[in-house]
Amino acid sequence: MDLAKLRQDAAALLADGRAGLVIGFRERAGACVPAFVTDADQADALVYDDTCIANLAAYLRKPEIRQRRPVALVARPHVMRSLILLKAEHQLQGDDVLVLAVGDDTYHGVLTLAEAERLLNETYADLATDAQVLAEIERLEQMSPEERARFWSEQFAKCTRCYACRAACPMCYCERCIVEKNVPQWISTAAAGHGNYAWNVIRAFHLAGRCIECGACEAACPQGIPLMLLNALLAREARDQFDARPGYDAEAEPVVGSWNKDDDEGFIR
Amino acid sequence: MARVGVFICHCGENIGRTVDCAAVAKAAEAFPGVVKSVDYKYMCSDPGQQMIKDAIRDERLTGVVVGACSPRMHEPTFRRAAFEAGLNPYLLEMANLREHCSWVHEDRPVATEKAIDLMRVMVEKVKKNAELRPIRVPVEPTALVIGGGIAGIQAALDIAGGGKKVILVERSPSLGGHMARLSETFPTLDCSQCILTPRMVEAANHPNITLMTYSEVTKVDGFIGNFEVTVRQKARYVDPEKCTGCGACFEKCPAKKIPSEFDAALGNRTAIYRPFPQAVPNKPVIDAEHCIMLTKGKCGICAKVCPTGAIKYDDKDREVIVKVGAIVVATGFELWDHSAYGEYGAGRLEDVINGFQFERLASASGPTTGEIRRPSDGRIAESVVFIQCCGSRDPKRGVPYCSKICCMYTAKHAILYRHKVHHGRAVVFYMDVRAGGKGYDEFVRRAIETEGAEYIRGRVSRIYRRKDGRLVVKGADTLAGRPVEIVADMVVLADAIVPQPGASRLAQMLGVSYDEYGFYSEAHPKLRPVETAKAGVFLAGACQAPKDIPESVAQASAAAAKVLGLFSQPELEREPIVAKVNEVTCVHCRACIQACPYGAIEDKEIKDSKGNLIRTVACVNEGECQGCGTCVAVCRSGSIDLDGFTDEEVLAEIAALE
Amino acid sequence: MTQTSTKPDAATGADAAAQPWSPRIVAFVCNWCTYAGADLAGTSRLQYAPNVRIIKLPCTGRIDPLFILKAFEQGADAVLVSGCHPGDCHYTAGNYHARRRWGLFRRLMEFTGIDAKRLFFSWVSAAEGQKFADLINAVTDEVRQAGPFDPTNPARKRPWT
């Protein structure tokens, strides 16, 4: 991948004022961390490799970031999908963001959101769910309901309700999350038992038909809860049942919130 | 602190037989917040209601739960009683101890236990209930009627007669619609124009009716009581103020060979024209597509001969926005195009015509002045075959439904033909004769028994033109069980009735639903046949389904009655079960806006004092919201709630079931 | 529900084992079709199992997955969701929205250990009193077969420990 070109583009965007901020990655203590570059001189600090999993689109909801629009973002295909979906959900304007598009060992250059949408549909139209995740979903589906309940009981018991998953997800942009709603309080905030169950299940459901499977939430979870199992399951169902392809069409209707006369109702008596 | 009153009704023996009402009242007394709990034989009786009213006053109740029959039965009764005692009616709830409990369970202890549960649920709910006030929506007391056929004219006249203003919009240059094209009408054979034209004139002259002919609705905004409708007035190129309707222009117009829409292409008209002599308004328009001046830039004869200088070649389309409180849709029907039927000549045989064309041939004002002459060579038709169900009841190539009026008008055609060509042969092919209606079957019998029409039950398999120019009609007589072959001069096809082209586009504009063929859907097939699911939009005539003239007129008057009812008050009062957005937490993802079946949620821009946009949020239009709550369930941040069924109320109910 | 004897929670209580367990089912129904269908079952005097507690909403479109979670949290042995048949919705499309939501949510429930045998969906029209009675009986029977909702299920509310 042409990292030098990426740095050069980032510097140029900042230098000629096309972007007020470049969000990318830099190295710190041997790990990739987000970098917020406002000065063309600092662009050389930018790096990119496979370990850069964080979905930088999650920062776009922050007011201090929004102030510096247009913002340029180092984005792999999943992150580009996040941006398209944010636009579909009216959280972004087309010209709020520029994309420093990185793909499989390729740097695609600086793209507008519309160009990123085209690139996605032409080159990255079939981003598949991680094979290991799929295999694990199938393994769980083979279990009895009781075994599955036990599995998730153990997983959710680890949850400390730090909400790092939520912070890492660009689609969790609600200013007041449902878990923080207290009149009435639907979801117990105590880090235990049914509250943990309800939180994790509702978090996943609120991403049904919206999760682009970037994996940032699971990566962010300090407790190692396999959140992608829930997300990928719903992504699979949304795709199989309703042809959902979130993040490929900035004009698409939301999957939950639209309907089709022929939607499956085999399960309804 | 909540002060809830509980009232358990025995409903005579209906509840009391299986539910121990006294025990339920006693158990309810122990519920937190309940300050009074009693049981009584007939809670809905005067003394029963008085008991509730007294308790509301004496105990300063903040909520009431009546355990009795289904709320579908007596909720309005008890809420009115609460209101009369000074309690907001929405602070009263009913628990369904009869339909959902005593009538469906026999075991007394089990039923009593369940009744106590049902009471607890409603007590918990009512403690969370908020006072709600009926929503008042101002009503603009002007109606829009779309379509100037007989249905639209009737609706407009009735509304105007009731003292309210009407704007009547018609797409073509004249009022009258299809009825103006008919020769005579079944089953009385009175002249269509003789009964219609006076109504057209009346509509045009009525002080309460504003006529907008040659105009189309292009946009509909707003909601019941408050629609804003954009109407495009097509350029007429003739100043109606100056024009006297003298007719010098169309007598001299050199573009004479334009097929007349009014005469179903059997006659011609000029480029500057009025559709027919009795047109209302009786002033010509220029058809820009065919006018030599407007297409080629030279001619100008009409302007030269016009004594008042009314011709304006530079006229332009105009859009006007009108404010109305109700809309009556009366856009009518069209005939199905029979060229899909190859066996009937695929529309290529000149002497195979449709019902409207026959009407024009039979009409004294038509292109043949009422003589039944075949279009190909103008000879009197000595033998005419009429084919019913052309396209109707044919799920494969036509439409599956019955077009309803064809049996009747075909009988009329056969009679009219026999009146005009005494020695002529009128043969009718039919599948069934459906002549339900006052005097209808008698009329068909008359055609067969005294007017000499030959009715053959069966279908026609092929029509072709012989070398001598006559048509050969081959078919089956399924009663006699043999093939028949008839030589005819003309074939009249009773084409299926279909909606106007563009019907679905108008429906989408109006927010009215329509069926798979494009006919508009009524709100309820039995009990609300005139309303649509869109509040404030009503239906009249064949835009809803095939209808004859009396049915169209009846429905038009019904629609007018609905409109007048709506306009009888300056404000509209509706149940306050509507959604509300918490603008502080709404992040404007627009899921609710897309999900709302009524388009009742819109963007709202929040601005600071200087007018700078701070952010955009969703906003429910109370006038349009019907209170289904679909938006609430799609809102991830819990920023919408539904009055009457709030999250808090529902949660309290679920929690009460622990 | 105050049928103290029927509460599986009451297993912690001393006298609980004395009475047999009976399913507790929460039904979320729409006002226009299923609630009216239940009314019709009543006016027709059809007898059915007493295990269902109805919570009335205007439309199935109003039914948030949170309602279902909450019902299980509170210890319901099963949840029934019922509304108007497709095409019959009083609000034209609320049931279509609901159907899609359930199509996804029930998968999630199943996957996280709430047996599909505890979550029921149906269309019952205002004319289907008999269907309503049959449905309640069938659902009650099936839940009885499935047994009480496991008190250790992660969705289930437990005393603070």
Add this chain to the structure above:
Amino acid sequence: MTTPIGYYPGCSLHGTGRELDQSIRALAEVAGVDLREIKDWNCCGATAAHSLNHDLAVALPYRTLALAEDQGLAEVLAPCAACFSRLKGTAVRLARDPKLAQKMTEITERPYRGTVRILSIIEFINRLLDAGLEAKLTHPLGGLKVAPYYGCLLARGEDIVDDDPEQPSGMERALVAAGCEVVPWNFAVECCGGGLSMSKTEAVLDLSDAILSDAEDAQADAIVTGCPMCHSNLDMRQRTINAAGRGPHDLPVVYLSEILGLAAGIEPERLGLDRHFVDAMRVAERMTERSA
């Protein structure tokens, strides 16, 4: 087209319809199509089987389809309209009814997965045109007026024929490409009496006479057909019709493949045009050399 197309001649192409066989093969050669006769094919069942025994009526074409599949043929041309209707009709029924397919497998002891696509003569010729035959039509017929006659089997049968049953148009493109003028006429799908050909010949005379008369009224120089039964009724029986005091008719009845063959510059004898009862060689006289 390099993939071979299966060929099912059926009985009539080996008998009365030999010119259909000849012209199809000659045309395929010009178009460069490899026609492979299905090995060991059997009767399609159009004769008596379909009115006598339902199982037999399906089993006969089933066996042929199974053979074709086994021989690796994805498409099979059945030039005879009756064969086409039997084969395609069977394929349609098998696809609709898995139980029937199972039964046929048992009866014939052959599996058939339903992969074979059956082509009518019209579909076949349109396919050739798509694949470049149009450019090879070097001898257009100089405005020969033709009445395309479909009869029953090339116009009817839901899911069997992909054309409007009341006003089919499948032949028109090929005829126009061959330089003919298609005349509008009324009898393109009327019955020729084929089913009564042997049992009630007088009925055939009536029916065929009406067809010939209408084509003549429409000033057609020839009737074009794709069906050997129609062909024999209209061509062979023309003399009998005249002898019965009708007509008199003298109207050539030619196959679609013969017309296309002529336009492709194939000698009329090779197409079998000299084998007709009513002189059809005069049609060949209309061949012109296309000026390049």
